[in-house]
Every structure is written in structure tokens, then in C-alpha cells.
Amino acid sequence: MRKHPQQLSFLDAIQDDVEQPIIQVPPHEKGNFPEDLITDFERFIDYCQQHKIALTKTNEYMTRKHLVALNDLLSIKAPLATVNSDQKSYPYIHFLYHLAISGRLVLIKRNATSAYLLSTDRIDQYKRLTHSEKYCALLEIFWVDTNWQTLTTATPEATHAYIFAALHRIGPGMPVSITPPKTPFGQEIKSSTWNWHYFLLYFEWFGLWQCEDDVEQIQQYFRKDAYFAKSITLTKLGTAIMPILIFERSLEAWNIAYRKQNHEPDWFPGAPTEDIIGFFLNDEDYDKLDDYLSVDQSDQPFHQPFIPHFPAGELTNTLPREQERYQEGxxxxxxxxxxxxxxxxxxxxxxxxxxxxxxxxxxxxxxxxxxxxxxxxxxxxxxxxxxxxxxxxxxxxxxxxxxxxxxxxxxxxxxxxxxxxxxxxxxxxxxxxxxxxxxxxxxxxxxxxxxxxxxxxxxxxxxxxx
Structure with a gap:
């Protein structure tokens, strides 16, 4: 049975006015996300350092023998995968792979006949971070550096903020049924996430919400890149982080690939933009988002607005951003x-x-x-x-x-x-x-x-x- 997440230990320090209790998961189903994500990512990059990993010619994905070995190491398994399955049949490994590539902890080295993964010194830089800093570094890689279209054929960037806002209004610990939807909120979330598939779990692995598997629909659909949930439950961590991701670190201003796809010549993370995904906001919040997007925040570290939500001194460093706005020469x-x-x-x-x-x-x-x-x-x-x-x-x-x-x-x-x-x-x-x-x-x-x-x-x- 797939594990369900609970909060990081440092989240006890998060201050909010929410009085609703965090949902209690039966002990036999307890996982520890995003704690497990941090541990598993370190296992993944350790494996990359210790092995020369050949990549497939067509997609430049990890070859099967490495997928099988990693599947045994990590906390999230791919129960339907076989020794003949490709990387997309291992959604957790596929996710970690793209985080490592996007964060340049590993690079794809190509020659005339083959391609393989090459680890970089950024792995050692990552390992020197505190637990809280590792979490925010992974969130930054996902939010800023990862091209979401490499992970899915859907367009979650067009609806993610609406889902965040809707769940935030409901608050943590209250499951929102989406299969079948039992409330207007449930119906809206279902219609907005119908093709999100594993993106539902990406946010779960970051600890922002919990998904209840829709086992019947998963088995009926039976596709390696398909996932369905019966309900979504916001976590305490999600309550603290989602407003920051909607406003102060909005995807429109911070995701590099999204800005490039919108044909912005100045796509540097945090640079001003006029592109607003604000149809889900009331007038007051729309103006608030517009204010953030019109200000140049490119000199700010990504983790800056998250600092008050972590214990003092726990969140001061991150992986250095290698890319300058203008790399002259x-x-x-x-x-x-x-x-x-x-x-x-x-x-x-x-x-x-x-x-x-x-x-x-x-x-x-x-x-x-x-x-x-x-x-x-x-x-x-x-x-x-x-x-x-x-x-x-x-x-x-x-x-x-x-x-x-x-x-x-x-x-x-x-x-x-x-x-x-x-x-x-x-x-x-x-x-x-x-x-x-x-x-x-x-x-x-x-x-x-x-x-x-x-x-x-x-x-x-x-x-x-x-």
C-alpha cells in the first residue's frame, strides 16, 4: 500500500491561526513526506555518484538495470513495473531524475554514440545544506528550473494556483472528495486536475497535500503515466507555503521554462512580467499578485519569503544559482x-x-x-x-x-x-x-x-x- 505523508519535524515551528487538526493517518499507512523525499533524493544522487549510468538513445532516460536497483532503494516503489519497464513506469524515479537534471546536480554527457549521467560538485554543495535548506532547494528546483512539460502532457501551470487557492480556503485536515465530487469545491478541483495525473503526487511528495488513491480508476485506466485520486487533503505545510507560491513566488515570474514559452526575452527568475494567471482571484488578491509581478525580485533568493516559517537559523543557505542574467563573454x-x-x-x-x-x-x-x-x-x-x-x-x-x-x-x-x-x-x-x-x-x-x-x-x- 502506498504511504501517506505527514509533516516534517521542523514544521512544529510553523505559526498560523488554523485551529483545525492535521488529519491523522492510520499507523500502518504512515509515511513521512516530505522527509522521505529529502532522504530518497539523497539516495538517488548518491547512486548517481557511485555508478556510471548509461541513458537510452531515444529519450535519454536511465536504463532498466539502474531503474530496478533504484526501485529497491527508495521508499516509493513502482509495483506495476517489471524488469522490461522504462523510466516512465517508475514515476517516483522519473520525478527525482528530472529534479537532479534540472538542478544540475547531474548532467547528461553525450558523445558520438551514447549518453550517460555525470555527477557534478553541486551534489556536495547540496549535502552541506541543513534539512530545511535541502527541502527549499528541491522546491526551488521544481518551481523555478524544471520544465513541467517534460513531466506531463498536461498544463498544470495553468490551473495550479486556482487549486492552491481553493484548498487554502478550505483549510488543512479537511478531505475534499473529487471522485465523485461531493461539493462545488470538489467539482471545481476535479475539473481543473482531470489530466494532472502524477502532478497530484508531486505536490504530495513535497508535503503540500495528501491524496487518497482512486484504485478502481487507476486499474481501469492502466497507463504508466496515469494517476487518479479520490480526495485531496491540505496539510499544515501546504497552508503555510501555498500563499507564498501564489503571490511572492508566483510561477508566472519564477519558472524559467514557463517564461520562455510565453516568449519573454527577459525570462530571468523574479524579473517583472505582465503575464498573470489570475482568473481564480478576487479583485483584491488580483491587485496583490499584479503588484508582486510588476516588481523586479530577481535579486532575491527564492527561499527568502519562506524563512519566517522555519526555525531560526535553519534556512539561511541554498544551492547557488549558476546562471547569471547576462553571462557576458x-x-x-x-x-x-x-x-x-x-x-x-x-x-x-x-x-x-x-x-x-x-x-x-x-x-x-x-x-x-x-x-x-x-x-x-x-x-x-x-x-x-x-x-x-x-x-x-x-x-x-x-x-x-x-x-x-x-x-x-x-x-x-x-x-x-x-x-x-x-x-x-x-x-x-x-x-x-x-x-x-x-x-x-x-x-x-x-x-x-x-x-x-x-x-x-x-x-x-x-x-x-x-
Whole structure:
């Protein structure tokens, strides 16, 4: 039977005016979330340090032998998974994997034939944090750095604040039935979370609420990425944290991927934004959210508004944010076509991704303009995309995105796809970043090797298709 969460020990220090008791879970079902999340995440990153973990070619997920081993180590099991199941059949491991990747505690190292996980020194930095700091660091990774669309095909970012607000009005310890809904609140929550699936459990694993499994519907639906709940019960931790996540750390201002998907050239966490998901708020709260979103909070640490809810001295540090707003310098890219040709291109960080596109075309002798996209996660047709100015797909406009705002790292690779009919595909590798050379320069081709592809074939009038 799946464990249910209870509060972290430090939460006894949380001050609030709620008089309703926290729901009591029968002893045989007791878990200890988010305590278990912290423990399990440390087990996960320890395993990554101790093993060379090969990744699958298609999705770059962990291979099966590591999934089986981790499933035995962690507190949340995947009872339906077999030795032949892929990573998505282990939803807890899948969640921890994305936290570790998004927080750059592990990186995906790629070579010509394979990919594997490489642990970083941020693991040691994480381990030096206090218990409370580890919790807030994981929350920050999930809330700020994780692209939620890599975790689900749903759009929970469009409805999460409404659910938070609705549950907060009800208060902790009061189960809200959603299958079947027995109140207007239950009906609203059901209609807003019908395709959330494991996102319901992500928030449970962070200790914000408790879900009662809808076993019948889970068995009937029987899909590895599907989860259904009969009821949701707000916790004391959720009561303290949810208002902060709605207002002071709203997803609109703080989630990097969300801001990029809204085509904001200044997407730095906490920067002002005019994008408000406020249909769930009354006029007073809408104005309050608008005030927060109009102020530049980008110089504040994410955990700052949470400090009063933790014991004194328990929450002072976090994982350093590696990404600067502008990572100035001179960037050298190696742009490879298959294995037979490459071009080495040099740019000032103030150049745009459209400038990179233009020089790639020039260096390979392409002439006509077609649509293009950069897929920054290296996965063709992913949502992590910077595209042609004014394309019909509403991608982030490459002409507005400066190279020095992307937080690129030496060795990082991404895809450039040009002409969606022909799908000319190039690998772009960040070969060097010289932070000392910040003077403006015209982009140029430093070196090249091999013949590139012919953009068009020449046909004589007498040529025929065979």
C-alpha cells in the first residue's frame, strides 16, 4: 500500500491561526513526506555518484538495470513495473531524475554514440545544506528550473494556483472528495486536475497535500503515466507555503521554462512580467499578485519569503544559482553536420540566436530563407525551443534572445533544424566561453572542415524520376 505523508519535524515551528487538526493517518499507512523525499533524493544522487549510468538513445532516460536497483532503494516503489519497464513506469524515479537534471546536480554527457549521467560538485554543495535548506532547494528546483512539460502532457501551470487557492480556503485536515465530487469545491478541483495525473503526487511528495488513491480508476485506466485520486487533503505545510507560491513566488515570474514559452526575452527568475494567471482571484488578491509581478525580485533568493516559517537559523543557505542574467563573454560554437563536416563559429554574447542561425547558413553555403528552430535540450520537436521570428508555431523569437542570457555551459549541445521540409539537422556544441573578452565583435567563421550538404539538387530538363 502506498504511504501517506505527514509533516516534517521542523514544521512544529510553523505559526498560523488554523485551529483545525492535521488529519491523522492510520499507523500502518504512515509515511513521512516530505522527509522521505529529502532522504530518497539523497539516495538517488548518491547512486548517481557511485555508478556510471548509461541513458537510452531515444529519450535519454536511465536504463532498466539502474531503474530496478533504484526501485529497491527508495521508499516509493513502482509495483506495476517489471524488469522490461522504462523510466516512465517508475514515476517516483522519473520525478527525482528530472529534479537532479534540472538542478544540475547531474548532467547528461553525450558523445558520438551514447549518453550517460555525470555527477557534478553541486551534489556536495547540496549535502552541506541543513534539512530545511535541502527541502527549499528541491522546491526551488521544481518551481523555478524544471520544465513541467517534460513531466506531463498536461498544463498544470495553468490551473495550479486556482487549486492552491481553493484548498487554502478550505483549510488543512479537511478531505475534499473529487471522485465523485461531493461539493462545488470538489467539482471545481476535479475539473481543473482531470489530466494532472502524477502532478497530484508531486505536490504530495513535497508535503503540500495528501491524496487518497482512486484504485478502481487507476486499474481501469492502466497507463504508466496515469494517476487518479479520490480526495485531496491540505496539510499544515501546504497552508503555510501555498500563499507564498501564489503571490511572492508566483510561477508566472519564477519558472524559467514557463517564461520562455510565453516568449519573454527577459525570462530571468523574479524579473517583472505582465503575464498573470489570475482568473481564480478576487479583485483584491488580483491587485496583490499584479503588484508582486510588476516588481523586479530577481535579486532575491527564492527561499527568502519562506524563512519566517522555519526555525531560526535553519534556512539561511541554498544551492547557488549558476546562471547569471547576462553571462557576458565571447562564445565559440562548433556546428556539426552528421560526422563529415563542421564549422567553428565565434560570437559576442550580445549576439542573438538569429545571428547564430544566419552564420550557420552562410558557413554551410545555404542561401534561401526557411523556418528554423534551436532545440535547446537536444531533442527534435521538443517544447524547449527557440525559433524563427514570427513563425506560426509561437516559438520563442530567436531575434530577441541574446546568447549570453541562455546560461550555456562549455560542452553543452543542442540541435539546429533548418527548413522543416528538408529537416537539415545540425548539432551545435558550446566549445568555449571566454568571460574576459566582452568587447563587441562581428560574428565570424574561425575554422571549417568538410563539405556540407547541397541545399538543392540541380535537375536538367531531361532528368526524370526513376
Amino acid at each position: 565571447t562564445y565559440t560554437f562548433k556546428v556539426l553536420y552528421e560526422t563529415r563536416a563542421w564549422r567553428r563559429l565565434v560570437f559576442n554574447g550580445q549576439s542573438t540566436m538569429d545571428d547564430l542561425h544566419q552564420l550557420i547558413l552562410q558557413s554551410y553555403g545555404f542561401e534561401d530563407e526557411h523556418l528554423y528552430s534551436f532545440f535547446m535540450d537536444g531533442k527534435k520537436w521538443s517544447h524547449n525551443c527557440i525559433g524563427s521570428p514570427n513563425d506560426e508555431f509561437e516559438h520563442t523569437d530567436a531575434s530577441l534572445i541574446r546568447i549570453d542570457t541562455l546560461g550555456l555551459q562549455v560542452g553543452q549541445r543542442f540541435l539546429y533544424v533548418y527548413d522543416f521540409g528538408a529537416e537539415w539537422t545540425f548539432i551545435v556544441e558550446v566549445e568555449q566561453i571566454d568571460r574576459e573578452r566582452t568587447d563587441p565583435i562581428e560574428p565570424f567563421v574561425l575554422a571549417e572542415k568538410g563539405e556540407g550538404p547541397e541545399q538543392y539538387f540541380d535537375w536538367d530538363e531531361d532528368d526524370e524520376w526513376e
